[in-house]
Amino acid sequence: MPLSWNEIKQRAIAFSKDWENVTSEKSESQSFWNDFFSVFGITRRRVASFELPIKKADNKQGFIDLLWKGMILVEHKSRGKDLDKATQQAKDYFPNLKEHELPKYILVSDFQKFRLYDLDTDVNHEFELKDFVNHVHLFGFMAGYEKRVYKDEDPVNIDAAELMGNLHDRLKEIGYSGHDLEVYLVRLLFCLFADDTSIFEKGIFWEYIDRHTKEDGSDLAMHIASIFHVLNTPKEKRLKNLDESLVQFPYVNGKLFEESLQPAAFDRQMRDILLEACAFDWGKISPAIFGSMFQAVMNQTERRNLGAHYTSEKNIQKLIRPLFLDDLYVEFEKAKGSKGKLEELHEKIANLHFLDPACGCGNFLIITYRELRDLELEILKELYRKHKSFLDVRLFIQVDVDQFAGIEYDEFAVQVAEVAMWLIDHQMNIKVSNEFGQYFTRLPLEKAAKIVHGNSLRIDWHSVIPTEKLHFILGNPPFVGKQEKNKEQKDDIQNIFAEIKGAGVLDYVAAWYLKAAQFIQKTNIYCAFVSTNSIAQGEQVGILWQELYNNYNIKIHFAHRTFRWNNEAKGNAAVHCVIIGFGLQDVENKRIFNYADIKGVPTERKVKNINPYLVEGNDLVILKKTKPICDIPEMLYGNKIVDGGFYLFNDEEKQDFISKEPESAKFFRPILSGEEFLNGKNRWVLYLRDIPPSEIKKLPKILERIESVKKYRLESPKSQTRDMANLPTLFAEPRQPNSDFLLVPRTSSETRKYIPFSFYSKDFIVNDSCIALPNATIYHFGILTSEMHMAWVRYVCGRLKSDFRYSNTIVYNNYPFPENVSDKQKQKVETAAQSVLDTRAKYPDSSLADLYDPLTMPPDLVKAHQTLDKAVDLCYRPQPFVSELNRIEYLFNLYEALSAPLLKVEKKKRVKRKDA
Secondary structure (H helix, E strand, O other), rough: OOOOOHHHHHHHHHHHOOOOOOOOOOHHHHHHHHHHHHHHOOOHHHHOOEEEEEEOOOHHHHHHEEEEEOOOOEEOOOOOOHHHHHHHHHHHOOOOOOOOOOOOEEEOOOOOOOEEEEEOOOOOEEHHHHHHHHHHHHHHHHHEEEEEOOOOOOOOOHHHHHHHHHHHHHHHHHHHHHHHHHHHHHHHHHHHHHHHHOOOOHHHHHHHHHHHHHOEEEEHHHHHOOOOHHHHHHHHHHOOOOOHHOOOOOOEEEEOOOOOOOOOOOOOOHHHHHHHHOOHHHHHHOOHHHHHHHHOOOOOOHHOOOOOOOOOHHHHHHHHHHHHHHHHHHHHHHOOOOHHHHHHHHHHHHHOOOOEEEOOOHHHHHHHHHHHHHHHHHHHHHHHHHHHHHHHHHHOOOHHHHHHEEEEEOHHHHHHHHHHHHHHHHHHHHHHHHHOOOOOOOOEOOOOOEEEEEEOOOOOOHOOOOOOOOOOOOOOOOOOOOOOOHHHHHHHHHHHOOOOOOOOHHOOOHHHHHHHHHOOOOOOOEEEEEEEEHHHHHHHHHHHHHHHHHHOOOEEEEEEEEEEEEEOOOOOOOOEEEEEEEOOOOOOOOOEOOOOOOOOOEEEEOOOOEEOOOOOOOOOOOOOOOOOOOOOOOOOOOOOOOOOOOOOEEEHHHHHHHHHHHHHHHHHEEOOOOHHHHHHHOOOOOOOOOOOHHHOOOOHHHHHHHHHHHHHHOOOHHHHHHHHHHHOOOOOOOOOOOEEEEEOEEOOOOOOOOOEEEEEOOOOOOOOOEEEOOOHHEEEEEHHOHHHHHHHHHHOOEEOOOOOOHHHHHHHHOOOOOOOOOOOHHHHHHHHHHHHHHHHHHHOOOOHHOOOOOOOOOHHHHHHHHHHHHHHHHHHHOOOOOOOHHHHHHHHHHHHHHHHHHHHHHHHHHHHHHOO
């Protein structure tokens, strides 16, 4: 089992620190590379050899510094030596290496600089030793992770979209708006695309506008209306004396030009914009952005952020390849050389049907269709490679747009998706034409993708496509978090999860998972959705996946763990996503795609089973619990003040207040929020609980604050807050510990190896950005601040973007503390835990954020934690844990054993509720 990326990164940081001052090649190089291999959990001597004798290109004797045959060749130099020369020296060994010995990578280094040359992609990556942790993902192949590369988008002409957007704005300014404007722009965009891609004769639309319309634009609308009419009229029904310049336009059909629209109007500036748009090469627009480009011109905000509202081709391929495309290409490779098998595969792909139940402008359908047509072309080339040409190539093309269906809430997007599918169909027809030397086009349009307008969560999907016809459900449902849902979306969730307790906290995308699971029962349909990553973290897992497992027998087939949603276009969306493929079948080829860098390339690992936390393990869910499953103290959320800031003070504000009202000093208490706690800042709160009214009456400044809090609460839209206006001297939700406590910040950076916890006296007020553990012992501190507990946190806790979001109900109450711990083991944990606290105390001027930054964490604090980790590990078992995955598998098993009786009780309750 490969090491987890978190563990590799920690080893990389340690490696960089250990070797930062070494300079001599001869004395230290072999130790250097032994340690380098160890970063990835590899014993160097098992896979690679030092000083391998070999003849160089000039036939002189040479020695390869280090060679892992078939994988990587290393050339090492002393500090400051020329890496270009070292790279060439490495290449000089290639002529005398055997075929199976040739490496995929060349790595050269002078201790302080690294240069990794990828021979497959012809790409160099160069970085310094101190930055090794930021480039460690480049060496995933060494740890056993398979590199997966997804191709970038084709060039996207953003200028063209913005130009058409300007035309849209001018039409809207003169009063041409609404549905007519939307359809009008779609028609113009179709004409622009058709003009550059041989749907029309090359450039006839541009030429017509340029030569037949007045420069002031006064007759432009009339001529465009004539073109639209001709495009909707079969040639045999056109007027006999029609101008030859109009006759040349083909009959399009497909209902695109059927609807009668209100006449538009143009001026000189608008005509110039349209002519400038004609000058762009619309044939180069990426298929992935067709739909969103059309839609973006309608909205100035979306136009400025074109790229934030469409799914990049890279991200689409991350979904469709493991869902079906990889398997089809494996089948294609096996079928080569067999005419019968190739014909069977061709017939198979021509009968595959796809549904995107939240299709937007059709991006997933567009790319899926293109990839299917590309595979069809490869099959035809293999079948007929001996033939120079076909009698009629169109007789052999079987894949068509009517294999695709979608559901979309926005009416305009529905129309755009249909048009975009025709455009990609034509683009693929041109590709076939170029390959086989015949012009092939599907005009007039006869078939279309079935895109249905409506709320996907309210529509019966069977009315769109029957289950017996469908093979794959895929897409990218809306990114709407649990807090951002509007009333209609909340009602949708309630409608789908009618009897499921706690469903209100689910992200909107969860509804598509449940509806898909219901739809595919008793079928072989496979599904995959891009989703907000929170559905695989924290309390949402227990609610959604328990339902999917217990009542619908869902199995996860593949998963992309958290990655950043981004595009090459402007306005990149900063969303943290996962992709989950699932169905009813328990497939053998399960795959997890992991991201060492959430903005980078994933590595693939084949696994036996994937649980809803998207790691290898049994199908289990961690349910929200109000009490711990182990015999440990209970955690409390901090106080929710809801004061409008009137009770909160920094040091200067507090001193100023006391100077004006000295008697108020005794009512100030230090308050702890995550910000102050982690960054060593001071903050104060007026704590007025249980103070006699007669005493408050003597303090006019405090009375002013109380009155302000009362007013603030009365103006709240929340009834619960308005009710608390009657008790303005109290916190809105008071939860202050009555004893000393251990403080836990609810949000902490994922880059920290450990979440910092600390002890405080009961005089400190806990804000609701923290959690308190009253009556905690040094032993509890030791367990919670250990690597073992942090493994649990990384997989079970919720996330705020990618930061840890700690909770008592999900993380702490479900955490399996070690059982049957001896007094000796417990004493070792307590001693090591105290050593961590004592080491922290050596750095009074450093905040916890500084102390636990992986780049600035003091070595003695690192060692203190390592000692504590070992002591905690021994409380669980005598065998060492070799990786983070090893730890989490152990903890999941322990959790299952501890919670099994509780889960059986809950299951019986659900069965009784259903029977009732």
